[in-house]
Amino acid sequence: MSQLKHKNYFQIQFALSTDDFDGFTVKSLRNKLLHQNDEARLYAEDRRAIYRTLIAMVNSGELHKKVAPNPQQSTFHKTSLFIPEHTMAIKEPVILSDKKIDENSSANFDTCSDRSSIKYLESQLKEYQISLIISVGESEEYKSLFAHLPDMRSELEMLYMKSREKSSTLMGQITAINNVLSYCKSSSL
Structure with a gap:
């Protein structure tokens, strides 16, 4: 699925990424954006842009709009197409090796049973996933700007490469956090 080119798409996608945020109105999404981060707050000011992005997401199949008699009470619901392809791959744990960690090795995973360790790893994972979504969006925007600003190509290429390096990191x-989480979950069975 190709990403939408709306400037606020990634901030809206991030706001909608929690499972409990579904069946929302434009107003409730706007309120969530206001409390999200500085960049999202800037986008929250333009209610029409939020609505245009939501309609584009409906047209792409990511959302379904349930129309109410009062248009301000119409709700949007996430569909199975909501999660972009590159974040689906991120959620899958990746195991680099089939080798089991030797009990005598310096790695100590006794803390895997500690719920706070798992919570920490999951929160770090979520932060990195969000940063990756933003970084991929940034890379895609630099790529699209190549065509519109050919006289700035060398500067854009430099920014594009930095963004791609950040995505790789x-x-x-x-991957590292997914590996540790996979090990912790398999060792607790």
């Missing part, structure tokens, strides 16, 4: 961090 984030993927490595996500």
Whole structure:
């Protein structure tokens, strides 16, 4: 599925990423954006842009709009197409090796049973996944700007490469945390 080109898409996608945020109105999404981060607050000011992005997400199949008699009470619901392809792959734990960790090795995973360790790893994972989504969006925007600003191509290429490097680093961090989480979950069985 190709990403939408709306400037606020990634902030809206992030706001909608929690499971409990579904069946929302434009107003409730706007309120969530206001409390999200500085960049999201900027986008929250433009109610029409939020609505345009939501309608584009409906047209792409990511959302379903349930129309109410009062248009302000119409609700949007996530569909199975909501999660972009690159974040689906991120959620899958990746195990780099079939080898079991030797009990005598320096790695100590006794804390895997500690719920706070798992919570910490999951919160770090979520942070890295969000950063990756933003970084991928940034890379895609630089790529699309190549065509519109050919005289700035060398500067855009430099920014594009930095963004791609950042994405690679984030993927490595996500893989590492997924590996540790997979080990912790398999060792607790």
